[in-house]
Amino acid sequence: xxxxxxxxxxxxxxxxxxxxxxxxxxxxxxxxxxxxxxxxxxxxxxxxxxxxxxxxxxxxxxxxxxxxxxxxxxxxxxxxxxxxxxxxxxxxxxxxxxxxxxxxxxxxxxxxxxxxxxxxxxxxxxxxxxxxxxxxxxxxxxxxxxxxxxxxxxxxxxxxxxxxxxxxxxxxxxxxxxxxxxxxxxxxxxxxxxxxxxxxxxxxxxxxxxxxxxxxxxxxxxxxxxxxxxxxxxxxxxxxxxxxxxxxxxxxxxxxxxxxxxxxxxxxxxxxxxxxxxxxxxxxxxxxxxxxxxxxxxxxxxxxxxxxxxxxxxxxxxxxxxxxxxxxxxxxxxxxxxxxxxxxxxxxxxxxxxxxxxxxxxxxxxxxxxxxxxxxxxxxxxxxxxxxxxxxxxxxxxxxxxxxxxxxxxxxxxxxxxxxxxxxxxxxxxxxxxxxxxxxxxxxxxxxxxxxxxxxxxxxxxxxxxxxxxxxxxxxxxxxxxxxxxxxxxxxxxxxxxxxxxxxxxxxxxxxxxxx
Amino acid sequence: xxxxxxxxxxxxxxxxxxxxxxxxxxxxxxxxxxxxxxxxxxxxxxxxxxxxxxxxxxxxxxxxxxxxxxxxxxxxxxxxxxxxxxxxxxxxxxxxxxx
Numbered sequence: 001x002x003x004x005x006x007x008x009x010x011x012x013x014x015x016x017x018x019x020x021x022x023x024x025x026x027x028x029x030x031x032x033x034x035x036x037x038x039x040x041x042x043x044x045x046x047x048x049x050x051x052x053x054x055x056x057x058x059x060x061x062x063x064x065x066x067x068x069x070x071x072x073x074x075x076x077x078x079x080x081x082x083x084x085x086x087x088x089x090x091x092x093x094x095x096x097x098x099x100x101x102x103x104x105x106x107x108x109x110x111x112x113x114x115x116x117x118x119x120x121x122x123x124x125x126x127x128x129x130x131x132x133x134x135x136x137x138x139x140x141x142x143x144x145x146x147x148x149x150x151x152x153x154x155x156x157x158x159x160x161x162x163x164x165x166x167x168x169x170x171x172x173x174x175x176x177x178x179x180x181x182x183x184x185x186x187x188x189x190x191x192x193x194x195x196x197x198x199x200x201x202x203x204x205x206x207x208x209x210x211x212x213x214x215x216x217x218x219x220x221x222x223x224x225x226x227x228x229x230x231x232x233x234x235x236x237x238x239x240x241x242x243x244x245x246x247x248x249x250x251x252x253x254x255x256x257x258x259x260x261x262x263x264x265x266x267x268x269x270x271x272x273x274x275x276x277x278x279x280x281x282x283x284x285x286x287x288x289x290x291x292x293x294x295x296x297x298x299x300x301x302x303x304x305x306x307x308x309x310x311x312x313x314x315x316x317x318x319x320x321x322x323x324x325x326x327x328x329x330x331x332x333x334x335x336x337x338x339x340x341x342x343x344x345x346x347x348x349x350x351x352x353x354x355x356x357x358x359x360x361x362x363x364x365x366x367x368x369x370x371x372x373x374x375x376x377x378x379x380x381x382x383x384x385x386x387x388x389x390x391x392x393x394x395x396x397x398x399x400x401x402x403x404x405x406x407x408x409x410x411x412x413x414x415x416x417x418x419x420x421x422x423x424x425x426x427x428x429x430x431x432x433x434x435x436x437x438x439x440x441x442x443x444x445x446x447x448x449x450x451x452x453x454x455x456x457x458x459x460x461x462x463x464x465x466x467x468x469x470x471x472x473x474x475x476x477x478x479x480x481x482x483x484x485x486x487x488x489x490x491x492x493x494x495x496x497x498x499x500x501x502x503x504x505x506x507x508x509x510x511x512x513x514x515x516x
Numbered sequence: 517x518x519x520x521x522x523x524x525x526x527x528x529x530x531x532x533x534x535x536x537x538x539x540x541x542x543x544x545x546x547x548x549x550x551x552x553x554x555x556x557x558x559x560x561x562x563x564x565x566x567x568x569x570x571x572x573x574x575x576x577x578x579x580x581x582x583x584x585x586x587x588x589x590x591x592x593x594x595x596x597x598x599x600x601x602x603x604x605x606x607x608x609x610x611x612x613x614x615x
Contacts, residue, residue, distance in 0.1 A: 391540050416568065416598040423570045427539040475607030479581045487606055488571035494605050 006038035009046030018049045032057040037064035088153040100252045102265035116159040124158045131267040145263045170251035175301035189317040196274045198244040208272030227372045234378045238273045245277040250284035279337025285311040287338040323400035325387045330380045339368040389430045389441040404445040417495035424488030433462025452516040464503045528558035534565035537573030557588030564594035
């Protein structure tokens with residue numbers, strides 16, 4: 001039974017309104033809906049009337065509540081006691097600028113101060129509620145984001161309205177002011193590091209790993225058995241991680257508002273290892289448009305080449321290194337996640353049923369199989385570099401170590417001493433560990449504070465060899481009686497505060513330690 | 517990366533070294549010296565633009581010094597502090613003529 005209320009209900013008319021309602025109600029029909037579409041105001045006298053009706057009809061609902069009345073009902077706790085449905089303002093986005101584009105909807109600027117995110121799903125109220133909650137959570141945890149203040153009706157869909165003044169997305173900046181690329185990269189990385197450094201209380205956000213495991217499980221029917229198993233094993237081996245990931249971190253979702261960076265489109269917020277995020281970022285810049293370079297232009301406004309440059313600069317800055325080997329290592333892992341998602345997405349959309357779809361899936365699958373071949377794990381350690389132990393890689397190793405030292409106040413002299421020691425150890429491994437074959441070496445840098453100490457560890461799987469066992473050369477002999485042998489290790493010992501060698505589990509492990 | 521700039525003045529060769537003298541690049545200097553030293557009695561190595569030196573570089577400097585000891589003289593000029601440190605620790609500051 002519907003009861004329509006209109007105008008104002010206050011102490012002047014509360015009694016008569018109550019009587020009127022009670023006369024209309026029929027105790028044989030327990031469902032009561034109060035239609036408040038035309039209700040302009042309700043005072044506490046009016047609220048008491050509602051309470052008495054509810055006492056007789058516990059399933060009472062109030063529909064079509066305007067925002068003033070909703071505020072009263074919300075403040076007095078009525079919204080928690082009974083079902084109260086807001087009346088939705090109707091907003092049109094026709095002719096409005098599209099400023100963002102997410103997994104679940106598009107964002108339009110509706111006037112100078114406000115934007116609306118229109119959800120694709122026509123039954124989106126639960127999604128909107130979810131996004132509001134996760135945005136609130138992110139804000140409380142220190143992530144700069146916007147929280148919607150109103151839910152509106154946009155055509156057949158719902159939208160949530162945000163206040164956003166003078167905001168420009170990073171996509172727009174990159175499109176119109178290409179010389180700001182490096183600045184954008186810096187801010188983009190800083191915000192992402194903040195997100196990835198944010199611990200989320202357990203159970204508040206979905207675990208991205210579960211999602212990616214489900215992708216990898218899906219892939220079992222579409223990859224050769226061995227490759228499929230490797231993919232699933234690698235995803236499962238990624239450790240549980242309670243740090244935040246955004247899930248759709250592309251340049252349209254990062255906004256510059258006055259001088260503040262704001263993150264929007266929070267509905268994909270999750271927790272997990274950063275590699276899952278990097279996989280989705282790879283797709284945003286490269287994956288989605290690798291086959292058709294126009295895709296990125298349509299989606300982001302800038303071209304495929306700009307996207308590629310941004311992606312590479314982003315990875316270098318995120319990993320804090322210019323070392324190409326390191327960048328490529330992490331890129332490979334991100335691509336594995338990216339292609340897995342693209343293939344699954346395409347197959348689920350019927351990609352296998354069309355010629356073009358099959359061609360796309362083949363393209364991604366070929367790359368995925370190559371990557372799976374040469375990758376053993378999906379996690380990465382920014383402080384660790386694995387590469388082929390050949391002399392030509394020396395500069396890469398030194399550049400990597402130097403980048404790690406940059407964060408400390410390392411003097412040029414100490415840096416040169418460390419470089420020399422790193423060279424001697426790495427060249428030793430490159431020359432002897434695997435000769436005449438080739439093999440890999442791992443270089444790990446650890447910096448600890450107070451006192452500032454750098455520890456560099458070299459690991460190889462070559463023949464056991466202790467370079468420290470050699471006797472020190474006599475550095476006091478005249479030139480004609482000297483040979484240059486052993487000088488490298490001699491300098492290493494002199495320049496470092498501690499040098500240590502062990503052979504363990506088939507590995508040569510050599511550590512250098514220096515107080516800075 | 518190592519850049520070597522060579523000038524010959526009679527029987528005096530001057531090599532200006534720029535960049536890195538390490539395990540990978542020291543061979544280039546070695547080859548350059550083999551090509552150059554035959555008719556020379558004086559060798560000057562200008563290290564002003566040398567940014568980095570490791571034991572592989574020292575080995576080449578030592579062999580050049582040994583060759584020049586037999587037929588003339590060699591000197592090393594414009595040594596920066598960090599490279600000087602390496603010469604000192606390894607006793608090369610006593611072997612080389614450093615200006």
